[in-house]
Amino acid sequence: MTLVKEAPARPAGQRPAAPAAGRRGRRRENLAGYLFMSPWIAGFLLLTAGPMIASLYYAFTSYNLFTPPQWIGLDNFTTMFQDPRWQKSVEVTLTYVVVATPLKLLLALGVALLLAQKRRGQGLYRAAFYMPSLIGASVSVGFVWRALFSDDAVVDRTQKIFGLDVGGWIGNPDYVIYSLVALSIWQFGAPMVIFLAGLKQVPQELYEAAEVDGAGPLRRFWNITLPMISPVLFFNVLLESIHAFQVFGSAYVVSDTRCGPADATLVYTCYLYQKGFKEAQMGFASAMAWTLVIAVALVTAVLFWSQKKWVHYEEAAK
């Protein structure tokens, strides 16, 4: 991600102005900096770093909230890896991430390419397509989704036209996860807007030159558009997959709070919630949380490592 790589390294902000130079000036700048930063620093220590350390500790304890945590070493982790429900939640989450993220981004990119053309009503379409990203996480939409994917509702009727007779997806353990995938894809507007902004920054001359060379639309897309927007593509892939790992509300509401049927929508967070807040196994839940942190860190690392191979920064957004 450009932002991470470049931003801190670049000496933005003003250079110390001449009169304020010297050690005293620097000390004053330091003081001012930390004063301005103090809410963040307090928040970081109290609400981020502290809790992270605490949950790391809990992960090695048995903690039912009533009695103080008891050190049990790696037991939570060994139990977890052998726990069929944990395995199921990993499977459900991976299915969700692996299916929903690419489809959502593909649609977002496709529609962004469509909207990048200057046509009448373009702004209106852009706004309308973006709206689901704002309401998609609400309980309301969860309820609506439950209805739309029931027997004889719109999805069932549509699939029957194509000869797919499986009934509503909500009650079907083999299909219900795809109703969540659909809910995720429906919110393609947010990455679409980012793609659009990226597309706008592609210099027109490149296309003109390519056209002179006789490159067709596909070639132009492949050789110019894609490399030029690869930084935003990377950004979208990173953010969308990290978000997908953390989905909770939709699964909880669409499955009528049980993350079922038959654990079919038992996304990772839902299992963590059940373990922690229903069964009061806070140690186990913390072990789950740390496992997720490591998994997400790995995914992030792999993405960053892979970007060397496919993300082009030179002429991209400055």
Place this chain on the structure above:
Amino acid sequence: MQQGRNVERRTILKAAGASLAVAGLGATATACGGGSGSGNGTVTIRYAWWGGEPRTIAIRKTIALFEKKFPKIKVKPEFTDYEAFWEKFQTQASGGNPPDVFQNAVGFLRKYDKRGVLLDLKTQADAGNLSLENFRNGVLANGQVDGKQIAVPVGANTMALVIDLKAFEKAGVEARFGWTWDEYFDALQTIQDKLKIAGDTGYFSIMYLYDLYLRQNGKAFFTDTDLGFTQDELTQWWEDGYKRVRSGLVADPKKVEQVKPKSALSAGLAASEFTWDNFSIRYEGEGESDYGLAPIPTTDGKNTGQYLGSLMLSGFSGTKHPEEVAQFIDFMVHDPGVGEIMGYDRGLLATTEQYEAFKPTDPNNKGVAAYEEEVAAAGVLGRITPHPSGADVIEAAFLRIGGEVAQGKTKPADAAKALFSEAKAAFAG
């Protein structure tokens, strides 16, 4: 510059002040936590329960009645549905901040007694703040653990079979006392053949029904510390259940799942459903048909395995106002006015004062009364003892794993194994 820095510090302080102001806002909001007194001698206690909207509205009326008679005690209500209630309760209790008075049930007594959360009401009764007299049919014992009275029953309920009266009539089948499981399933078969709807909505996932089945065979779901049946027995129970899903005798679990939170019976997916008798009110409101209570099928032609269960009231051991809590519970279980308002929402009223004060006029309450009288008359009522700690987790697991069996996602043998493994962890927790 010097000046600038001062201002700067002040802004930071202001920002901090704003955060503190928010914190202060919270502090006033939470001031009632754990119950608190205020200057003029009034005391506030928190009262929490689970249940649907009709119960909540009725309970609110009883609170108003109480506050009128005890102007020095204010009652702050908290309520939600069953599962959310126990989630919240657990986290609140762990923080030493549960409600002062709350609804309770046999599945939770030992768990929270073990954690020291429950007030011994015997002491309060001895101090004269609460009467433990006049309970009907010995239900008072439902709230006793190791010689302590940690909960007091407000009602007495029992499992029942709710049937779609029109469907049963149309199919020409009849539910009768003492019928056997074979007769019951034959009746469902007739319904399925004639009306093309399923007979039942998924009986084999209901822990409390399996408990009755076990009781019919001289066992019970729980012993004092463990499960009271074998893995093989449960495998058999779920195998039979799954067979009946496959044959269509039990409603398609996919459809049952979809109509939630509506019940599958009132959605017309099946002709009968096992549930607690005091829940029967929901069906008339939700469904199109007429519904009635029918007897639980038996193994030997007589014993239904039933017992009178109870919703109860408990107090928090750490409450600042144990006296007021005891007075409140006393009022809620004995006051005739409360009985008139509550009716049989939480089962037949537990004390004679309340039972006699409420004369059911609507068909639903009449049905519940008639049903429990019939069960009592049959002389089949057994006793229930408080479940071991962890029963709540097992109840949820039973429902979930039973659902997996119904969906064909888990083989009955594996399902039984999973339940035993989860139960072991739950008892240990």
Place this chain on the structure above:
Amino acid sequence: MTSATSSALPAASERRRRGSIAWHVGAVAVLAVVLYPVIWVVGASFKPSKDIIASLDLLPAKPVWENFSGLADGISGISVSSFFWNSLMYAVLAVAGVVLSSSLTAYAFAKIRFAGRNLLFTLMIGTLLLPYHVLLIPQYVLFRNLGLTDTLVPLVAGRFLATEAFFVFLMVQFMRGLPRELDEAAKLDGCGHLRTYWSVVLPLSRPAIITSAIFTFINAWNDFMGPLIYLNTPEKYTVSLGLMMFRDQEGISDYGSMIAMSLVALVPVIAFFMAFQRHLIDGMATSGLKG
């Protein structure tokens, strides 16, 4: 897929016209799918409860008001307006917190050269990628031990302490883009950082602040897990939790009111969106681009 450029080469106007039709057909098709759920919920809330799932039509044959009048009675003795009031309180406090704390933090990152800035910035970006699960339980234990559950404090505290890294980041990006001459001029005029922040940078950062404010408002409005974990008293429930009260498992579920309430709960977000869509979309776009 068409390329992003319109052809510069001479092409038959016929071809361009066909392209235009294809474009609009495609856009309308996407629009229909995107808007369907929203139109559905509008239509459904005017249908009699039992027709909502069963009936084929998107819009009711004869609109009825019963679902909304059901809302006017409240649920379980709590008026629906109390949920809205609570959500509003939550959202407004969240906005105040984010705007105040994030802009201060962002100013430090963007405009003050202090030792350790790069390290802190990296840490902040790191929290952007951190799954919140890992904080959930210890934060809960913390607020429980402070006796602050069942209040708005756990929900907004983080916002007052700039833990929403995304908005800090957004504002940093924006403030860096401001012409440096402006704040240098301010400095030469003898303004300290506070004055520069307050009278120069903050006013100029309005677009980023508005974007952050609106996003924060909507996020707080939609927030489900926070209230689910922290709020206990129904009188304090936000709209999200209030909605869940309508899925009554033990009483008689009133599906019509539940759907009507869903619609009402969406209205503020959609209204906000319509009023500020340009800010939102531009803000969103910037987040992915500037480096």
